[in-house]
Amino acid sequence: MDSMWVDDDNIYRNVWSSDDVIPSDMELEEPINIEFLNSKNGANNAYWLFTRENPTHPQLIINGDVSTIRNSNYVANRPLMVVVHGWSGSVNSVLNTRITAAFLATTDVNVIVVDWQELAAANYVTAVAGVPSVGQHLGEFVNWLIENGGGVWDNVHLVGFSLGAHIVGNAGRTLDGRARRVTGLDPAGPLWHALLSSNALRATDGQYVEAIHTNVAAMGILNPIGDTDFYPNAGWHQPGCEDINQCSHSRAHALYASSILTDHFVGRRCINLTQALNNLCTGAALNMGNGNLNKTGYGIYGLSTSSVWPY
Template sequence: MPDGKGEPHLVDLHAPVERQNPTNPQVIVNGNANTIWNSNYNGNRQLKVIVHGWNSDGNSDLNPAITAAFLATVDANVIVVDWRSLANSLYTIAANGVPSVGQHLGNFLIWLINTGGGNWNNVHLVGFSLGAHVVGVAGRQAGGWPMRVTGKFYDTFLYNALNGNSGTYVECIHTDGGLLGINDPICNANFYPNGGNNPQPGCWISTCSHSRAHQLFASTVYTNHLVGRLCTNFNQATNNQCSGSTLNMGNGILGKQGNGLYGLSTGANWPY
């Protein structure tokens, strides 16, 4: 690659891009603008928000995995929501608290963008387990302005669930139907890897299929290699017999659009 003087230099186009504080988080406090100015938040970047589920916290496996995937592929602000105090309560208490957590997150995002800058067309909310419903409520609290919302694994307990009104494009990844999750097509685009049911390939315990959703998502952020085929009905989706038009599952592309039910097959091991 020639420099400004025309001198050639060997350049590794696949070298990892250095990001600011990729592993050491900075805390932004709702209502305290100084915590924005003293952080590396940049309103010109994309904003990725990750929310964990029940019995988890900001350090649980999905957070570093998805954060690393985003930071490896796009220049973005990544915010990890840690609601451990409530999430580690009895399941019923945690589930009943989801609407409040989601409302607070939605209000925080409105304040963050109004104060620190940003564009709702650059916002992507990602939630796992009960966190899927947290981002669903947050998106609606923010007027459905987030460009994209991705939810992975859905609990049957909630009345205030993730739905297509939570953002411009809302995507569900179903991996644990028939056990701890539901297969209801509650999003704009609904993906059913391997039929969407427990067990997923390579899984022998229920929590494996549960976690497979965020693992699949993280993998697709890196490689965008899992391609769904449009189904004509729910039965085709849950039996992985779909053969219609294609739509890639997951990934971090903000302008992604699609509707319907999609089936696909994955491998049993990373990158699936």
């Protein structure tokens, strides 16, 4: 896997990810491929470790094989950051590069990038159906890693983009909410909106759960679902995005990477969701994103950002 990770001075530039190409109405009506789902479930997850000793060449940690921990650069007393891509994504997705590089630039941490690309390559409906399994297996892996490699729950931060946001939610509840932080980056909306599925990310999935909503009109979920929900630029059309939906959706992970590096996004508390969707919030301040493991907060927040990095 050494060749998969590309050093790139422009990893934070204003580009959007191929993750979660917006599903068409026809795709949303496709049946679940049960045979595929049963063969490509969470048991197929791969877990890749990045540290400051190996920032661009990941080490594979195999669930159940303690030797893969011992032979890696995993260090028990470092914080553990877990990053999960969305539908049609993979370990090579730009969000993984962005967020991993940002974490390693600011803090000496272990970063686990979760690759569930085999199931993520299925039709959208099948991928949605596979979210609980992927999340459960991820939670079981993190528990195994802490038990066998060392670490403490107050140092664990789970981060997921789009369908990956619901995956880290399921992982968090598998861990009985012990992870210190869970962050959902524009949690997926299609097939999740109507009833707020019991499999969706929710506030009880970690000690502190935060969601950043950047495209609620199409690809992201509209409703507030965390302890704290941020709606930058009214949560819909992000500045500088000509492709309103895809670019705005992907802006969530770009904003999050920027927040890890700079922590300059100041949200203002909203009275209600309507106020957030009109970007009219003027209440108490709380910074959006960042990697602070001691962060706490509650409520709905709005803010404005710029059109180019670091936004």
